[in-house]
Amino acid sequence: MNLKVNGLITNDDDAPVYRDWFGMSATSPSDIIDQLPTTGEDVTVEVASDGGEVDAATQIAGALQQYKGQVNVQILSNAYSAGTIVAMGGNKVQMAAGAKMMIHNSAAGADGDYHDMNNASEMLQKTNQSIAAMYAPDLDLDLQYVDSATRINQINSMVYNGAITQAQAQLLLMKYKILPVGIPDTDQGKGDDDS
Secondary structure, eight states, X not given: OEEEEEEXXXXXXXXXXIIIITOOOEEOHHHHHTTSOSSOOOEEEEEEXXXXXXXXXXXXXXXXXXXXXXXXEEEEEEEETHHHHHHTTSSEEEEOTTOEEEOXXXXXXXXXXXXXXXXXXXXXXXXXXXXXXXXXXXXXXXXXXXXXXXXXXXXHHHHHTTSSOHHHHHHHHHHTTOOSOOOOOTTSOTTOOOO
16 A cells, blocks of 8 residues: 655645645654554655644654554655655655655744743754654664764664664755765675675
């Protein structure tokens, strides 16, 4: 079964407004959750999204993670921002040639005095931490305070040892603003030696 995450990722209440009033493509949690089969058959989730709301994307990713069958995510053209969160719900993430993923710090608007601004900043920092945990869920490693070469070696090692997927490695490299080079090919089994 194929499910499509196209356009803006938004909550269930606002999705009809975007579709009907503005003529925009939009995907909400119920669009995906209501279509998940009860049989546990394999599901392919095709993503082409510029992103949207963190909470809606997290709800979709959580439902995909809890689904009893295999979930393959295919990024057809782009998975930006909240689209990357949806992608992390899959057991396997594939990217079409030329497809792109983009992550960034969470953003929001705020107004008020400095107390309000401090609260908004704290909320955004906590949101960033929550999102980062979705990219590398079992990763007990703080890469913030090491140099780029050390980060690349640590990330390569995690991919080679199966701790994270290539897609998660790409996201970590982007997070730390490192060019995505030198990621090992995990299609070759451990211990394969070409020499």
